[in-house]
Amino acid sequence: xxxxxxxxxxxxxxxxxxxxxxxxxxxxxxxxxxxxxxxxxxxxxxxxxxxxxxxxxxxxxxxxxxxxxxxxxxxxxxxxxxxxxxxxxxxxxxxxxxxxxxxxxxxxxxxxxxxxxxxxxxxxxxxxxxxxxxxxxxxxxxxxxxxxxxxxxxxxxxxxxxxxxxxxxxxxxxxxxxxxxxxxxxxxxxxxxxxxxxxxxxxxxxxxxxxxxxxxxxxxxxxxxxxxxxxxxxxxxxxxxxxxxxxxxxxxxxxxxxxxxxxxxxxxxxxxxxxxxxxxxxxxxxxxxxxxxxxxxxxxxxxxxxxxxxxxxxxxxxxx
Numbered sequence: 094x095x096x097x098x099x100x101x102x103x104x105x106x107x108x109x110x111x112x113x114x115x116x117x118x119x120x121x122x123x124x125x126x127x128x129x130x131x132x133x134x135x136x137x138x139x140x141x142x143x144x145x146x147x148x149x150x151x152x153x154x155x156x157x158x159x160x161x162x163x164x165x166x167x168x169x170x171x172x173x174x175x176x177x178x179x180x181x182x183x184x185x186x187x188x189x190x191x192x193x194x195x196x197x198x199x200x201x202x203x204x205x206x207x208x209x210x211x212x213x214x215x216x217x218x219x220x221x222x223x224x225x226x227x228x229x230x231x232x233x234x235x236x237x238x239x240x241x242x243x244x245x246x247x248x249x250x251x252x253x254x255x256x257x258x259x260x261x262x263x264x265x266x267x268x269x270x271x272x273x274x275x276x277x278x279x280x281x282x283x284x285x286x287x288x289x290x291x292x293x294x295x296x297x298x299x300x301x302x303x304x305x306x307x308x309x310x311x312x313x314x315x316x317x318x319x320x321x322x323x324x325x326x327x328x329x330x331x332x333x334x335x336x337x338x339x340x341x342x343x344x345x346x347x348x349x350x351x352x353x354x355x356x357x358x359x360x361x362x363x364x365x366x367x368x369x370x371x372x373x374x375x376x377x378x379x380x381x382x383x384x385x386x387x388x389x390x391x392x393x394x395x396x397x398x399x400x401x402x403x404x405x406x407x408x409x410x411x412x413x
Contacts, residue, residue: 096122097214100141102132102158103176104150108199112145115203121210129153133161141171143213145206148177148188156191163192170220172213176201244318246296247303252325255317256378259327262315263378266370272332274369276325276340277385278306280347281362281397283322286355294354298361305350309343325382333369333402340365340400348398364392365400372403 099121103109113123124139126132128151136144144162148155155175162168174195175188185196194213197206242254250258259275266273280286280302287295299322306324307316319325328336347363355361366389368381375381384403392401 096120097210098122098124098140098142099210100124100126100132100136100139100144102126102129102144102146102150102155104128104147112203112206116207119207127151129155129158132158136162136168136171141168143210143217144171144173145210146173146175146193148175148184156187159188159191159193170217170224172217174206174209174213247300247318249303249307249324250315250317252317252319255315255319255325255327258315259382260378262327262329263370263381266329270371271330272335272369272371273381274328274331274333274336274367275381275385276328276336276343276400277319277366277382277389278324278326278343279364279389279393280322281364281393286359286361290355290359294352297354298352301350301352302347302361302363305346306343309339309346314339325385331369333367336367336369336402340367344398344400362398364389364397366390366392366403367400368403374404 097120099116101109101112101116101123103112103125104127109125109127113125116123124135124141126135130152132144132146135141146155146158150158155177159173159175162171162173169192172194173192174197175193176197176199177184177188178199188196194216195209197209242250244251262273265271280298283295283298286298299318303316303318303324306326310316310326311328313329315327315329317325328339331339343365344363347361350361351357352359352361366385366387368375368384368388370381372384375384388401388403392399395401
């Protein structure tokens with residue numbers, strides 16, 4: 094086992110040398126500081142496992158040093174045993190309130206001092222283990238939260254998380270009378286891709302097309318995998334007219350992308366249904382999605398590789 098690194102803060106040469114001799118005999122490694130300033134400078138530059146701190150020092154009190162150590166992020170976890178000739182209850186309480194982990198009056202029994210050192214170190218070890226487990230638990234909870242809110246294949250938000258986010262955006266837009274647009278996008282003839290080239294190729298199509306769509310959006314836009322080969326997008330602060338440009342941009346980007354596992358001549362296209370508020374017939378975020386779905390149905394019915402707007406037909410001018 095590695096030796097315990099002890100910082101002894103003691104202004105008495107005689108008491109310090111006696112303590113150091115005993116502690117080193119017990120296998121500890123000791124650093125000695127004669128005053129508070131030296132102790133603080135030393136602890137900043139040297140790794141310390143435990144501090145033995147005299148209450149009365151030439152430049153500051155042990156309580157002041159204790160408070161500084163416990164308020165400092167890098168040193169607050171180091172156990173502190175206060176050593177003092179003062180034995181009044183108020184003095185002990187003041188030391189403990191300053192952050193000391195233990196209190197030992199002088200003259201102290203060396204065997205008791207060593208036992209208290211190990212007791213503090215055991216407590217610190219348990220606290221460190223608990224802190225590490227808490228960190229691991231937090232990391233696990235973050236992973237679980239990500240897993241619960243994202244699609245395993247594309248890494249986009251999943252349907253449940255999108256509905257949560259869209260509801261917030263819808264309520265915000267309705268409250269402040271701001272526009273909000275919803276795209277529902279479907280990859281054209283995706284079943285044929287799976288049947289012809291296999292499901293592995295189909296998965297690659299979903300991954301690459303999801304990245305292509307995302308690259309065509311703004312940072313404030315929200316995209317999710319809605320299910321199967323469908324994607325859904327929320328465009329805050331965007332009305333129907335403002336939705337035309339991103340819709341055309343997405344269709345163009347998808348049609349120009351060449352999927353890595355497909356033959357170079359194989360072309361992937363998409364259809365988009367668009368709905369937006371303000372719109373008198375749309376009073377909930379669920380209706381906004383439903384109207385986008387109806388528009389998507391028309392886009393597929395009218396030839397695919399195009400978009401349709403709720404209650405308004407709009408043909409993709411780039412369609413070949």
